[in-house]
Amino acid sequence: MRNPLRWILGAGLLASAGLLPAWTATGDRLDLSQRDFRLFDNFTQATLHGNLTPHPNWPGSTDVELAAWKAGAEWGSLPMGLGDGDPSQDQVGSGDANFDFLWNGNAAGIGSANDNIISAIPGSSGGVLWFTELPSSDGWRMRVYEDLAAWDDGPGDPVPGALDFQGVLTHELGHVLGLGHSSVPGATMSSVIAGTGVAARSIEADDQIGLQSIYGLRSRTLKPRIDGLSGWTVPGATVTIVGANFSPAGNEIWFNNALADGGAAGGEPFVLSGIASPGGSEIVFTMPPGGAEDGAVHVRNSLSGDVSLSEAHPFRAGSIVDTVRLSGPESVSAGAVVALGIANAPPSAPFRVLASARGSGSILQGHPFDVGLPVHNLGGGRADSTGAGGFTSPPVPPRLAGRTIYLELAAASGGQLFDSNLVATTVL
Ligand SMILES: [Zn+2]
Known part of the structure; x- marks a missing residue:
């Protein structure tokens, strides 16, 4: 029909x-x-x-x-x-x-x-x-x-x-x-x-x-829910999913399937199965060598039917999971300051803003970041109780005119580091 x-x-x-x-x-x-x-x-x-x-x-x-x-x-x-x-x-x-x-x-x-x-x-x-x-x-x-x-x-x-x-x-x-x-x-x-x-x-x-x-109305007590991800989504690395209503054993993680065929096979999710969650609010898994692509991730718990599949949560394969959202201008005049917006940081977490001439990645204090070495610490602040905030950089040195600067935020909470997406700003 x-x-x-x-x-x-x-x-x-x-x-x-x-x-x-x-x-x-x-x-x-x-x-x-x-x-x-x-x-x-x-x-x-x-x-x-x-x-x-x-x-x-x-x-x-x-x-x-x-x-x-x-x-x-x-x-x-x-x-x-x-x-x-x-x-x-x-x-x-x-x-x-x-x-x-x-x-x-x-x-x-x-x-x-x-x-x-x-x-x-x-x-x-x-x-x-x-x-x-x-x-x-x-x-x-x-x-x-x-x-x-x-x-x-x-x-x-x-x-x-x-x-x-x-x-x-x-x-x-x-x-x-x-x-x-x-x-x-x-x-x-x-x-x-x-x-x-x-x-x-x-x-x-x-x-x-x-x-x-x-x-049925979304079940608050049975349907899995994803609140956030942390870790590094490269093959072999450990990723943590935080949320609710995960089963003690037998959870599945559904990824966008990297297979792009013209038939039914590529429509099936790429699935990791048999995953435990002893407390029901955290799933720790190892990224597989392939099969998943950028898009969204879902958790399916061990129940059956409609109630067993979570909502979709953004997922980027093969990179650092950016917990904190950093926003900034595409360009800035040499000698001017850069105003940055911060969202989704851990509540009331202290943070620092890192700058580099490269966006090629680095490991700082054991945590993977997007900014390359060498990294400059521009100063810091503290997120508010909702995880939001702002930061104004020192004036951009005039010698950087014509170059791109890469900015990233590092926040600390509960002994863990959280990083943001990378903001690339061209100096005019
Ligand atoms: Zn219609």
């Missing part, structure tokens, strides 16, 4: 006006074997490849892939990472149900009708812009008639005349997970969506209630 999308621009009258407005369900539902989805990037429009700026909350994906990932993540049970990276909404990850999609990156082909792959299709079919092959319970596929409309990958508003890929995909993924159309104006699952579709990126209360009626 094909579920066609015929886009209606502008506001319209709802056919069911007068009835109680509400979500509807189709009877489809996705068990844990069908939560994965991928994108085959045979899209040719430049406006679907316009966003080439990586965002630290979404490792490894930009442009149309990032738009697709965020569309699925919005249905997720908890905010994806810090929930940021989408200017149209406060947080991405609003479902609060026992449901999470598994973004698995790129596919190398369109796949079969049950391989959960999104791709473009040439030609046209009677004004249909996009179709989703259902039922979804045994797998699904989406095809986009790219020639019929202009599409934009965001993250800002679409260019004039284009439709928002992420917003439309959020709606279509709602069908995949089992929702029909809603008669609530403004709901993501409304059959009439106004404007470019950007507003559909963010699900509304009616969409949430529909999702929760299929999969």
Whole structure:
């Protein structure tokens, strides 16, 4: 069965006006074997490849892939990472149900009708812009008639005349997970969506209630939850996942599969299994030599069914896990100061800001950092009780004009060091 999308621009009258407005369900539902989805990037429009700026909350994906990932993540049970990276909404990850999609990156082909792959299709079919092959319970596929409309990958508003890929995909993924159309104006699952579709990126209360009626309200006591990662994600190194509701034994860690085939195999997560968590709030594992790629990580505990899989958490393979978020300007004038913003540090932790002319990595006090040697200590401060803060550097020496300086934050808490992402600033 094909579920066609015929886009209606502008506001319209709802056919069911007068009835109680509400979500509807189709009877489809996705068990844990069908939560994965991928994108085959045979899209040719430049406006679907316009966003080439990586965002630290979404490792490894930009442009149309990032738009697709965020569309699925919005249905997720908890905010994806810090929930940021989408200017149209406060947080991405609003479902609060026992449901999470598994973004698995790129596919190398369109796949079969049950391989959960999104791709473009040439030609046209009677004004249909996009179709989703259902039922979804045994797998699904989406095809986009790219020639019929202009599409934009965001993250800002679409260019004039284009439709928002992420917003439309959020709606279509709602069908995949089992929702029909809603008669609530403004709901993501409304059959009439106004404007470019950007507003559909963010699900509304009616969409949430529909999702929760299929999969249940997110269990606070049974469903695993990931609060953070620390360590170094290179092969053989030790990584710690901190969270809740892990099982004493038999946990699994689900990674984005590095296999990018055109069929079902690459849609399966790369899984580490048989992992213990004696206290239920911490998982320690050794990074495997390969198989996982940048994207997200999930924990599955030893329970069964929807409740056993955690939300997605950002994961960058083969690098240092950046615990603290550091933000700064792309450029600074020689002789001026650099103002840095700090988030996600351990509460009230003292910190230092490190600077280097290189971003080639170093080990300081046994902890891996992104800054290269030699490292200069610019001074420090203390994060507030929410882990946020700021730092103003000394004036940048004029002799550094024309060069790039690399800045990283080191925070200490409970005898452990935590590092941030690297900020690269060009000195003008
Ligand atoms: Zn629809």
